[in-house]
Amino acid sequence: MSKDLNVSTGSEVVEIRPSRTEVIVKYRKEGKIREAASEKIISSIPLPDLVGILHDPPEEVVKAAGSLVYNSLVCVNIGVKRPGIIDKHWLYFPEEEFIFNRMSFPMNFSEHTTPGGRSSILVEVTHREAGVDPERIRDRVVEDLKKTGIITERDEIEVCDTSAFKYAYVIYDLDHRKNVGVIHDYLDGNGIIPVGRFGEWEYFNMDKAILSGRNAASSVSGA
Ligand SMILES: Cc1cc2nc3c(=O)[nH]c(=O)nc-3n(C[C@H](O)[C@H](O)[C@H](O)COP(=O)(O)OP(=O)(O)OC[C@H]3O[C@@H](n4cnc5c(N)ncnc54)[C@H](O)[C@@H]3O)c2cc1C
Structure with a gap:
């Protein structure tokens, strides 16, 4: 990993606020709330939790997230x-x-x-x-x-x-595709790229989860 990269470990994302120009991420580290902003963000947070920390998400997105089924x-x-x-x-x-x-x-x-x-x-x-x-x-x-x-x-x-x-x-219930589509469309339009098993909300094993992250990284870096 590049030594110039600013990696913040032990941080919990507590709010994501998309705006027209950037996405503002609030996170808790060592008891303090900090903020970072970026044109796009990549998120591995499970979709129901991700929607739960979005600032003012549309009602249909909240409903879709609440309808996702999992064990x-x-x-x-x-x-x-x-x-x-x-x-x-x-x-x-x-x-x-x-x-x-x-x-x-x-x-x-x-x-x-x-x-x-x-x-x-x-x-x-x-x-x-x-x-x-x-x-x-x-x-x-x-x-x-x-x-x-x-x-x-x-x-x-x-x-x-x-x-x-x-x-x-x-769990692939009959509304899986519809609900995931509603959430992903909103995230896509707001600079948030969901990755991994619970970001893509698919039954991925590790290989697919890693590929999902790699594809997202390539899409933002243009590589
Ligand atoms: C019982 C079981 C057995 C499995 N066995 C296999 C197997 O044998 N082989 C195989 O290939 N796969 C297996 N898998 C699947 C594999 O574990 C997953 O595909 C893989 O872990 C998914 O990786 P991920 O990065 O997408 O998600 P995760 O590993 O869940 O990573 C998500 C990350 O997001 C972080 N996060 C979430 N919310 C926040 C927040 N608010 N702020 C900051 N960070 C946050 C979490 O801390 C976590 O680090 C198994 C899964 C299960 C449940």
Whole structure:
């Protein structure tokens, strides 16, 4: 990255105000509100949050953003004091009886992910509720893992922590294209280029997310 570039890390964008000539971005850094202005901006902020911090967006844009459908996620990261609990890399669980939909086993991807003599499990629980209790999900995950036989009552769980993600999976409902189109048209007309999985609001993996950022950078630099 160019040493002349002014990169501001640890900054939360709190308001975006498009005007006829530039886009003004207000951001919070170290407790202080600062401002930057540019002819165009590139944003990886998830569309519902982006519209939420726009200054005075049109009603139809607010409505479209409020109608976007997505799944949230709680990950439960588990360390078990027993090596080789399973030889699989990942498993899907479509059955209603289990709270999780997928899990993977980092120790089978690389021995460097897990201390010797231990096994690791990354359990994914998708949901669409606001305010779920990760602790409750964690307890239910351990219970259901025992039901599958992957761990047993005798296993010692040394690590069991949770991480919650509000935006995890874009859902393609019947109005996906229409709603995303309304938001993108407004952003496009106001100097804001949305990028990435939740800016483009598409089911991107990392390769597409990176390409999306690269395309946006090329479009503003003219490269
Ligand atoms: C459970 C799960 C498993 C996955 N597995 C794979 C996989 O195996 N392989 C693969 O290729 N992809 C995988 N993906 C997809 C991959 O994680 C995404 O495609 C990728 O992370 C999207 O990158 P992004 O930069 O678009 O978005 P993000 O990584 O979400 O980045 C958005 C950025 O915007 C920042 N931001 C948001 N709001 C603000 C604000 N107000 N101010 C400042 N900054 C803000 C956030 O902090 C964040 O850094 C998986 C996704 C999930 C949910």
